Amino acid sequence: MHATDTDITRMTGAILARYPARATSLLPILRDIQTELRHVPRQAMCQVGAALNLPLTQIQGVTEFYAFLSTEPVGRYDIRLSDSISDHLLGSRELGGYFAERLGVQPGLTRADGLVRFDYTACTGLCDQGPAGLVNGYALSRLDRNRVDQIVELVNGEIPLTDWPQTLFAVEDNIRQAGLLLNDTFSPGAALAQSLARGATATLEEMTRSGLRGRGGAGYTTAMKWQFCREATTPAAPSYVVCNADEGEPGTFKDRVLLNRHAHRVFEGMTVCALITGARQGFLYLRGEYLHLYQPLQAVLEARRQAGLLGCNLRGQSGFDFDIHLFLGAGAYICGEESALIESLEGKRGVPRNRPPYPVTHGYLGCPTVVNNVETFVAAASIALHGGDWFAAVGTAKSRGTKLLSISGDCERPGIYEYPFGVSLATILADCGGETAFGVQVGGPSGSFIARREFERRIAYEDLATGGSLMVFGPERDLLAIVRNFTAFFAHESCGFCTPCRVGTSLLKNTLDKICTGHGTPYDLVELTDIARQVQTASHCGLGQTAANPILTTLECYPERYQARLKAIRFEPGFDLDGSLAQARALTGRDDAQAHLAQVED
C-alpha cells in the first residue's frame, strides 16, 4: 500500500522533529525517511529542504549518491547479497541466482507485489562467514540454500523481521589469533584516568614514543596528527574527533570485531584524543552495513555517560567536556576517505575534498579535525594506559606494534589475526591454513596482488602496508575473474567527481569484460594498460589512484594468464553489432546473421 501525500507529510514531519534543524542532520533524516517510506519521495525532499533551509538539488543529490537511499520505492523486504570476491569464492553468485528465482524477482528489481526487492551490494564486512547479505540493512551470514528457503518463506509469509530466527542474524567474531591489543585487559576509564594523572602534554609524548601510525592504511603518525590539531584549535575553530568506522574495503572486517568486543576502548581512545586536542565533540561514523552494531554501540555510549566517562567535567576534571555522537552511513565506499567522510557528516554527497588544506586543520565545518581508524583508537587507548614503550617494543623499527588482519578466501580458518608488524605472508598463510595459495590480495582491491614467489614479503609500512584485508586465492582460481570483480567494484563505487576515474574505471571494466568473455585482442591489452596508467596518475583521490592496482599488479605477475584469454586477431570491436541486430532480423524475417561483418583474421 502506497503512502498518501498526507501520510508523507505527517511521517516526514515526525522525523524532522527528532533532529536539530541543520544541514548536518540531513543524512540521518533521509535514512529515517527511507526506512519508514521505503524511499525518499520528492514531496519529502521538499519538506526536508524547507525545514533545513537547503536547496532541493542538494537533497536530491545526496539521496541519489548513497546506495541505501532510493527515489523509487523498494520492497518491504530489501534483500541484498554481498558481491565481494570472498563471497563469490563461497558460491554467492550461484546462490544469488537461486535466491532471485525462489523470490520470483529479477536482481535489481522490486517484485510486482511490492513485497520484496533483491539485489547485489558491495562487501558487507562478513567475508569470514559468507555468503553474506543484508535484509533491510541487517546482516545475514552463512547463507546457503536451506537458509534461502527459510528466508523466502518468511518473506512470503510477511513475517516481521523481529520475529525471524536470530540464527539468521548471528555474526561471529572469529578471533583466531590475539596479540598485544586483543589480549590487553582493559577496564573502562582506566586509560582516561592514567592520561589525566599524567596530563595532556605528557600523554601526547607517550603517543609519540609509541610510534603509533594510522591503521587505516596510509600510516600517518598519530601523535603528529593530534599535535597539529591541538595547535590549530582556537575558541573560534573548535576541534573535533572522528572515528572512521566506515570499513568498506572489501575483505576487511576487523573493525566490526573491535566495535563488537572493544567498543569501550574505541571510545576511550577518542576521549584521550579529545583530552590532548581540546575537542568537545566526537563522531563515530559507522558504515551502514554494520547496522546490527548501532544499538549495542549506543548502549555503550550511554553506559559511559552514566559512568562519567562522557559528558561534562569528565572524571571530575573541570572544563573537560566531551561527548560522542554515533553517525550511520548509507552505503558509499568512498566515505572511507577522510574528507569524503567529513562531507557526509556535514550532510553532503561523499565527494573527496581538494587537499590541502587537510582535515587536521580544516575538517568538519572547516574546523581542526582528527580522523582516525577504529584500530588506531584502540591502540591509542592501550598506549595511554601502558605507555609508549610498551607498544614500541613490538614490531619493526618503522612499524611499531601489531596489526590486525581480516583473513578470508581460500583458507581453512578465516577470521581475525593479530601479528607484530614484520610477520611474513608465508607465516600468516601457514597459520590460517592457506599454504596452497597461488596468490594473496593484500589491502583489498586497492592494495596489491602478491604472487606465491613473493610470500616471504612482510606486513609492515616499509614493505606491505595494509588497512588489514588479506584475501587468499587457491591454485584453481581464475585470476581474471578476481581482477574483474575488483574492477567492477571500483567502477561502481567511483563518486563521479573527476573524469579520469569516472570514465576510466568504466573503460577498465568494459575492456576487462571483453577480455574475460573471450573477445579481447592484443590491442585491448595495450589499451587496458594505457587506461590503467591514466586512471592511476590523473585521478583526484585514492579511490581512482588505486583502482587500477589489481590490473597492473596482476599483469606484471601473470601476463600469461591475460595472453591466454586473447583472440588471435588484432582488433575486435567492443560493441556486438550483430547481437544488437538480432531482434531487428527476427522482426523483418531475415536470417543473414553476420552478413555485414567482413573481419579478417590473422
Ligand code: SF4
Ligand atoms: Fe570520485 Fe574517483 Fe575522482 Fe575520487 S578519483 S574524486 S572517487 S571520481
